[in-house]
Amino acid sequence: MANTYGLRERKKQRTRRALIEAAIELFERQGYDATTVAQIAAAADVSTRTFFSYFPAKEDILFADTHDRLAAAAEAITGRAPGERPADVLLRIVQRVLEPGSADVELFGRLAPVRVRLLTTTPALQGHALRRLFEGQRRLAGDLHRAFPADLDPVTAAAVVGSFMGALMAAAAVAVTAAGGLDALAPGRQEEVAAQLRRAVVVPLDGIRALETG
Amino acid sequence: MANTYGLRERKKQRTRRALIEAAIELFERQGYDATTVAQIAAAADVSTRTFFSYFPAKEDILFADTHDRLAAAAEAITGRAPGERPADVLLRIVQRVLEPGSADVELFGRLAPVRVRLLTTTPALQGHALRRLFEGQRRLAGDLHRAFPADLDPVTAAAVVGSFMGALMAAAAVAVTAAGGLDALAPGRQEEVAAQLRRAVVVPLDGIRALETG
């Protein structure tokens, strides 16, 4: 009788998971730069060479969950309520993306905070993260254009998404560093930062709503 | 008799220039990845090791002009006309940044197009460029907050700059790729793309102006 997934596939999932867990552990303990791929591979009991057949680069292991999150964002667009406007959809995306919602909740739930922490201290990762964000925006802009073809041509849709995400990210960066940087994710500070971000997104949303009424 | 700059300084400028010119030449001919630092150094008649005492990394040689451009942007804020609003200042910045305006006009004038061309084809550079852009935004947000302390708290100022630049960059990305990607910088296409961008920035500007009137 066939299996949900063959043994081969299950084993691959297991090593993938082991690699991510080993990386989380090592990154937390030693930092990103001080951790070598060889160490991660050794901790997961595979050869260094095998690491690169699971992740194209060292950085990518930190972004193992972004695929699911982007899919959730895309689904928030396609599965919009009738009568919902672009601005509403964008607001719903941020809420939805920040939820767990993945198939591997507790693993990815551990991954995201580590990433945030490392991003504030490791410049090499910032470029990578921004690149992924930018590419994600591009996809969402396409989805948004297809969802509202009458209102948003491709370039305007990109401007809408870019305006929203750009404001959100820039505001988040200064809000987090202003809030002590290190432990801005502590339960207390978290709401404080969230409140600032809610005020920040008003700026792009006003512009987007002005587009709709025109 | 003392000199405008000592021989030491002049020689350094010359080597720096030679490195940039060699890099431009090689990048254009072979692409970014296929060009090694050793080749650039050899073409400029210095050792490989010396390259890294001029530029911290291979990528940085492509961004030799950004310091001047960021300074011009900052000056556009501090030297604003009385009564000028944030939205007006931002518009003036993009115009000013796109002008030559540097001390080394013709060299940097050659550098920028090469960078744009390589950015569309070399993922490794995109992350670096976005990182610089983000950092530049951070500075401008600080300047903007200081220029309009009554209207813009630090987080809102970041949202304003991020919203504007985010829309501009996202729109530029899809406009350029839609316009054939490769030669979207040809004299004919250039105006076409510029027109799309002028429409795109309306989105964030509306939101920013709404902030002012409130």
Place this chain on the structure above:
DNA sequence: CCAGAAAATCACATCGAGTGCAATTTTGCA
């Protein structure tokens, strides 16, 4: 003009990320 200080360049040596390849082991399936 010369000697010594300071700075720039250089030739290594080394490390880590990433790739190509060929051998070997493991898994799937008949």
Place this chain on the structure above:
DNA sequence: TGCAAAATTGCACTCGATGTGATTTTCTGG
């Protein structure tokens, strides 16, 4: 059980980047 496909592995290699210590070049004061 046996064969084909796929995954893993070790190895050699390239390239970017850094540390070090020797060497050369420039600057300064006498």
